[in-house]
Amino acid sequence: MDLTLQQLRGFSAVAEELHFGRAAARLNLTQPPLTRQIQGLERSLGVSLFDRTGRGVRLTAAGEVFLEHCRRVLALLEVAPDATRRAADGQTGTLRIAFTAIGAYAVLADFLAMVRKRTPGVSVELTELVSPDQLQALADLEIDIGLVRPPIPDGFESLLVHSEDLVLAVPADHPLAVGSGLVGAGPVSLADVTDDYIGYSPEGSRYLHDICAAMIGMNRYAVSQLASQVPTMLALVRAGLGCALIPRSIVAMGVQGVRYRELDAADAHSVTLHACWSPDSPNPALQRLAESLRQTPQLDA
Amino acid sequence: MDLTLQQLRGFSAVAEELHFGRAAARLNLTQPPLTRQIQGLERSLGVSLFDRTGRGVRLTAAGEVFLEHCRRVLALLEVAPDATRRAADGQTGTLRIAFTAIGAYAVLADFLAMVRKRTPGVSVELTELVSPDQLQALADLEIDIGLVRPPIPDGFESLLVHSEDLVLAVPADHPLAVGSGLVGAGPVSLADVTDDYIGYSPEGSRYLHDICAAMIGMNRYAVSQLASQVPTMLALVRAGLGCALIPRSIVAMGVQGVRYRELDAADAHSVTLHACWSPDSPNPALQRLAESLRQTPQLDA
DNA sequence: ATCGACCGATACCGAGGGCGCATGGATTTG
């Protein structure tokens, strides 16, 4: 025979009232079943919990100890349902968010602030992954939200998080590296660029690869090197292996030995970053955030 | 409808096995009632704890949270019976021990060491009380053990803890204060003492009062002052109001301005200190100690 | 000392709940 919650509640009531009748009334019960509960409890434990002194009862030392345990158990049981319901509502829990190295510089801080504001009480776990890996992880339910570049495959919901144009990165000793500041004087036309380009890898960064290829023309693109990580590309630019088209937010990295120029309006092209998630994720915290975003998709809301 | 321990155990088993059949087998149950337990639990909480994916089950986020609470509750419930039984056996608990100011100097440390050795795991609370108050507190169940001087009233068990003889305390400038050290050269006879005596109060220290009165003779005793606390008596001796008969262990207090002399074998008298307790105390820790003392009453055993 | 009030323990009975057995429905596998 093992313990029952009814026994614990009954014992706790009797221990507090020191009176079977009043305790029974508090439990919406009559006295006899309560007596039997306590008797059964004492039989299970092999211990007397009360001294029956004819007139009222008194806790034994063992009863005092058991009462302590009782209170702890009942207190835990008191909060467990609410905690569970909050978890089911997404009011508590964890959001696993992945981001790209590029995205981290421009938008991660603002995005996390928005998440905290919309889902307070939810904690965040961060992972850095390239876009294709993020989509795979989303499908495998290993992450909840990815900060990815297009295209967004079917079956995912997404939100435009950031849009910026591309700028031309050139070595600091390049003829186009003129003007004050990191971004030099005035826009340049791509037609004026005679150097090789550092291209994006069509596997790791298909989106930027395709856009740049379209902007420059396949014949002149990627003749020098292919890289998928922006820091790598900047290192190649700095080494004089060519120039590159880089999202503007990367300028803030302040990499030594690299200067930038804006592009003509005719050549300018913007690239976007999207928060992406699976609409049928089992994570209630994600569901809650998604619902909030569906109602007010503004990032600063 | 509220939670049941069976539901918690059932949920915990299913959450660990992720399989109703195996979980049911582990619980010595068939699968249908287990399914109903989980259903009832989910209905009580208003929350889905498992995703039934046709092939096996998976915990929801709410299920993860509830499982944490479950484990804590079940772990508490696991240890509660043992802890309670240990308390009932007196292997844990508290002994409330009272002592007199006099007794504290000579024997309290050794006595507490003996208690710790015989009842490890039991904590001790200390109170200083004069002997009559100790006996009252014992009767009122406010303390468990008193370190008192005789007589021990009927209805109490006791153990001789300490025995020592009385020495004569005289002012430092007294004719009898000769010899090196706190206790001067050789024994003296009470017949050689012509001074007044500081006497013990017959209310606060009846035992010492009676013994001293018998030693000296009522006519010469207590003509100067009455005191019940030994430190007070030593202060009076130092002030030159008389001499006093003091338990030898008090010499170790090293009170300034007081010297001591041993008494003739004919006059010597020993006083005792006893640990005293009520044999029908409800404190199992005391019962355990008492049983241990009944078997081996030696203090150093 | 005796009666009455109070309190916990016990006996008995009836209703509800939980278990097992048998089976259904859904999904996956060969």
Add this chain to the structure above:
DNA sequence: CAAATCCATGCGCCCTCGGTATCGGTCGAT
């Protein structure tokens, strides 16, 4: 497409638990 696997459901039985009535003991008042 058939078999296997797994969870859900319907049903009948038994056990358990709660309520009523009563007993036994202690304490307090007269």
